[in-house]
Amino acid sequence: MRPSDSRRPHGPHASFRRAARILVPAFGWVLALLLALSAGPALAAEAPAGDAAVAFARGVLAFHDGEHEAARGHFERAAQLAPDDGAVRYWLGLTHLALGRPDDAAREIRRALDAPAGAFDPEEARQRLAEAERRAAAGETAAAAVAAPVWSGDFRVLPELPRFDGRLALAYGTDSNPNLLPDDLTLVTPDGDLVEGEEEDTFGLASLRLGLQSTDAAERRTVGLVVEGSQSFHDQFGYLDFGRAAVTAQVAWGQDPSGFVSGPLGYSRTPLGRTPVTFLVQVGVARDLQDGDALADTLAGGATLGVREGGWGQTELHASYRDVDFDADDPEPLARSGETVRGEVVQYFYFGRRNRYLRLAAAVAERDAGAALDAESTGGRAELSLPLAPRWTLYLAGSQRQDDYQEAASNLFTGVGDPREDEITRYAASLAWRALDALVLSARVSAIDHEIVTDRGVFGVPDLSYERRLATIGLTWFFGSGE
Amino acid sequence: MRPRTRTLVLLLLAAALAAGSSPATAQDPVGRMVQVHNEVLGTPPGGAAAQMAVADPVVLNHAIETGRASAARLLVGEHAPIDLGQSTRKVITRHEIVAATGEERTTLQVLFGKIQVALDSLFSGEFTVETPNASLGVKGTVFRVLVDSAGRTVVAVLEGIVEVTARAGGTVTLTAGTYTVVGESGPPSPPAPFAPSLGTLAPSAGGPDFVVPGEDVLDQTPLLDDQRFDLPRQPPGPNDPSGQGADLTSAADDPNGP
Numbered sequence: 192m193r194p195s196d197s198r199r200p201h202g203p204h205a206s207f208r209r210a211a212r213i214l215v216p217a218f219g220w221v222l223a224l225l226l227a228l229s230a231g232p233a234l235a236a237e238a239p240a241g242d243a244a245v246a247f248a249r250g251v252l253a254f255h256d257g258e259h260e261a262a263r264g265h266f267e268r269a270a271q272l273a274p275d276d277g278a279v280r281y282w283l284g285l286t287h288l289a290l291g292r293p294d295d296a297a298r299e300i301r302r303a304l305d306a307p308a309g310a311f312d313p314e315e316a317r318q319r320l321a322e323a324e325r326r327a328a329a330g331e332t333a334a335a336a337v338a339a340p341v342w343s344g345d346f347r348v349l350p351e352l353p354r355f356d357g358r359l360a361l362a363y364g365t366d367s368n369p370n371l372l373p374d375d376l377t378l379v380t381p382d383g384d385l386v387e388g389e390e391e392d393t394f395g396l397a398s399l400r401l402g403l404q405s406t407d408a409a410e411r412r413t414v415g416l417v418v419e420g421s422q423s424f425h426d427q428f429g430y431l432d433f434g435r436a437a438v439t440a441q442v443a444w445g446q447d448p449s450g451f452v453s454g455p456l457g458y459s460r461t462p463l464g465r466t467p468v469t470f471l472v473q474v475g476v477a478r479d480l481q482d483g484d485a486l487a488d489t490l491a492g493g494a495t496l497g498v499r500e501g502g503w504g505q506t507e508l509h510a511s512y513r514d515v516d517f518d519a520d521d522p523e524p525l526a527r528s529g530e531t532v533r534g535e536v537v538q539y540f541y542f543g544r545r546n547r548y549l550r551l552a553a554a555v556a557e558r559d560a561g562a563a564l565d566a567e568s569t570g571g572r573a574e575l576s577l578p579l580a581p582r583w584t585l586y587l588a589g590s591q592r593q594d595d596y597q598e599a600a601s602n603l604f605t606g607v608g609d610p611r612e613d614e615i616t617r618y619a620a621s622l623a624w625r626a627l628d629a630l631v632l633s634a635r636v637s638a639i640d641h642e643i644v645t646d647r648g649v650f651g652v653p654d655l656s657y658e659r660r661l662a663t664i665g666l667t668w669f670f671g672s673g674e
Numbered sequence: 675m676r677p678r679t680r681t682l683v684l685l686l687l688a689a690a691l692a693a694g695s696s697p698a699t700a701q702d703p704v705g706r707m708v709q710v711h712n713e714v715l716g717t718p719p720g721g722a723a724a725q726m727a728v729a730d731p732v733v734l735n736h737a738i739e740t741g742r743a744s745a746a747r748l749l750v751g752e753h754a755p756i757d758l759g760q761s762t763r764k765v766i767t768r769h770e771i772v773a774a775t776g777e778e779r780t781t782l783q784v785l786f787g788k789i790q791v792a793l794d795s796l797f798s799g800e801f802t803v804e805t806p807n808a809s810l811g812v813k814g815t816v817f818r819v820l821v822d823s824a825g826r827t828v829v830a831v832l833e834g835i836v837e838v839t840a841r842a843g844g845t846v847t848l849t850a851g852t853y854t855v856v857g858e859s860g861p862p863s864p865p866a867p868f869a870p871s872l873g874t875l876a877p878s879a880g881g882p883d884f885v886v887p888g889e890d891v892l893d894q895t896p897l898l899d900d901q902r903f904d905l906p907r908q909p910p911g912p913n914d915p916s917g918q919g920a921d922l923t924s925a926a927d928d929p930n931g932p
Contacts, residue, residue: 239793239794239795239815239833240833241753241755241792241793241795241815241833242796245749245792245796246794247755248708248747248749251708251709252706252728252729252749255728255729341711342711342747343711343745344709344744344745344747344758344759345745346759348788348818348819348830349853358871360882362882366887369887370895370897371892372895378895378898379897386897396882398882398885423887430896431887431888431896433887448864449866449867449870449873450866450868450873451874453878453879457879457880460870463853464828464855465857479890479891481888481896486891502860502861502862502863502864503864527893537878541864543846543865544852544865544866545863545864545867546866546872546873550878552878574877576873581849581850581851586875586876586881586883586884588877588884619877621875621877621881621883621884625872629871631871631872631875633875635884637884639886655894655895655898659886663883665882667875667882669871
């Protein structure tokens with residue numbers, strides 16, 4: 192029997208999902224298009240910033256020397272080269288005022304006040320604007336003595352850690368086997384349809400991360416709070432729409448050259464810099480939803496210790512604890528609620544750049560849940576970060592994990608015999624293009640092979656091993672970070 | 675008297691290069707002050723310290739100091755605006771112009787504090803920056819240097835390329851958007867981007883591209899939970915004495931045991 196149109200679910204949740212399946216990818220592409228169009232001039236060939244700086248310096252000297260026409264030429268050149276620099280517009284405005292052109296002066300000072308950046312005193316600029324407008328209204332076109340503006344001149348060598356930053360990610364793609372079925376097993380969906388083995392579906396994925404952080408420079412300590420949410424939307428199998436909402440509190444000691452430290456509960460921003468050791472402690476809660484209904488609540492904690500070995504490498508130790516409480520749990524021995532403790536050792540090898548590295552990790556974990564799910568895990572992961580060009584990065588990741596179940600009850604069908612053993616192999620590749628400073632477009636492929644080895648006894652119970660392939664395209668928008 | 679941190683700029687005369695170059699003499703101006711904020715003292719060679727003003731000439735061996743909450747901008751030659759932040763000591767050890775080609779050769783020494791240099795596209799020649807523990811060969815346009823109180827040198831490149839060589843050995847090449855830290859001893863750190871966002875997309879940082887829906891909570895197909903006891907009978911195996919196959923119920927549910 193083929194899946195029928197009756198598979199389409201009903202109700203308010205279903206309507207939202209259908210709308211979201213269209214709107215999420217559509218929004219993503221419209222956003223990308225708008226950002227690309229608005230940044231078109233920025234993507235055009237840019238003059239070196241030094242040209243604008245030299246033109247500006249010459250303009251200031253000419254202004255001081257009373258050569259206002261020459262100064263006007265230098266400032267106009269600087270404004271062409273650095274149209275977003277408010278200070279250049281401001282000085283150009285004052286030059287127009289000195290030349291007896293109050294209308295032009297008012298126009299440029301307004302532009303300066305609207306500019307996204309500029310090293311000048313806005314209050315002083317508003318006073319000068321009022322003067323220019325007064326002169327323009329009075330028709331005063333005689334040259335005037337104009338004092339140079341106040342200049343503070345301070346700057347930062349490296350960007351400061353922002354107090355707030357965020358990340359919105361949208362993706363759309365295909366999943367070859369969202370039901371995690373072996374190819375020869377047919378089961379019934381919650382909607383009453385049949386799923387015959389591997390059946391592909393398209394899905395959208397939206398995730399949002401909001402981070403608040405505050406740094407005590409003297410103590411080199413960064414305190415942060417992260418709020419995250421994600422939601423997947425499947426075209427056919429709506430009951431597989433998973434959502435997650437999580438809050439994590441974290442404290443990091445030290446500075447990392449990359450500006451963040453990765454821990455078991457996600458990453459924590461740190462100030463840019465280099466300390467021999469970094470330490471991160473995290474505590475978080477999360478709620479998982481399936482098809483809009485509560486699925487599980489998680490309480491988690493983690494700690495990370497990082498030690499830098501010169502410029503070539505870094506060693507990290509991770510420890511984490513998770514207590515997962517499933518909402519509608521099965522009774523023993525199939526209860527999924529329980530605790531997991533995990534430890535991991537990580538070694539980075541850097542190849543000439545901080546963002547070109549090989550990351551190798553080995554982990555052990557122990558899960559204590561229902562007897563059928565008690566398991567000990569061992570595994571390894573490898574990750575390669577390859578900057579291909581200034582704005583292109585290729586990420587490759589592979590992992591293998593073996594779960595050794597402890598009890599015969601892990602054999603779901605027979606309940607006897609040798610405990611179950613799972614071997615999970617994952618590969619993933621992502622190509623990221625930083626199209627704009629705050630927008631990254633990416634393409635990803637993932638492959639998961641989950642081999643389930645159980646004692647199938649003499650009754651021919653099905654092999655639950657499955658394969659899964661995912662391919663997505665996505666965009667990630669960073670905001671609040673000042674990058 | 676409260677101690678002051680100062681920015682010091684000394685312009686020192688270096689030996690002349692091969693024929694064709696014209697090194698500045700002690701009194702030839704090598705630049706002019708462009709902007710001044712608060713306390714900026716200039717001590718010419720053999721002279722007394724005096725507050726600098728806009729358009730004042732800057733000569734070789736000219737000591738320029740900025741105090742706390744102070745700043746200065748000067749234009750060295752025709753193509754090199756240099757900003758001095760607060761609490762900075764800077765030394766220009768060479769400034770020469772090759773007459774035949776118009777190339778400028780400048781060496782700048784930063785003892786303490788922070789500077790920004792923005793070379794324009796017409797600059798040709800050599801621009802070198804030296805710190806207590808590093809030397810920078812500049813091939814690009816805009817970069818910043820910080821020498822902090824711990825004696826570390828931080829170099830950040832906004833545009834162009836800068837090669838940073840540690841006095842203890844080791845060289846890194848910085849491109850736009852990257853920075854390095856040179857400790858009191860040891861090589862420069864590997865160039866790192868000072869925009870962390872792209873790095874947070876890595877798998878180890880929980881990058882969105884590596885999220886698989888439901889992976890965190892699903893051990894196996896969610897369809898099996900309610901159907902474990904309803905799966906169709908399997909064909910009888912060779913060891914099935916009944917010849918009728920079997921219900922795929924758990925043996926634990928069978929009161930007669932396995």
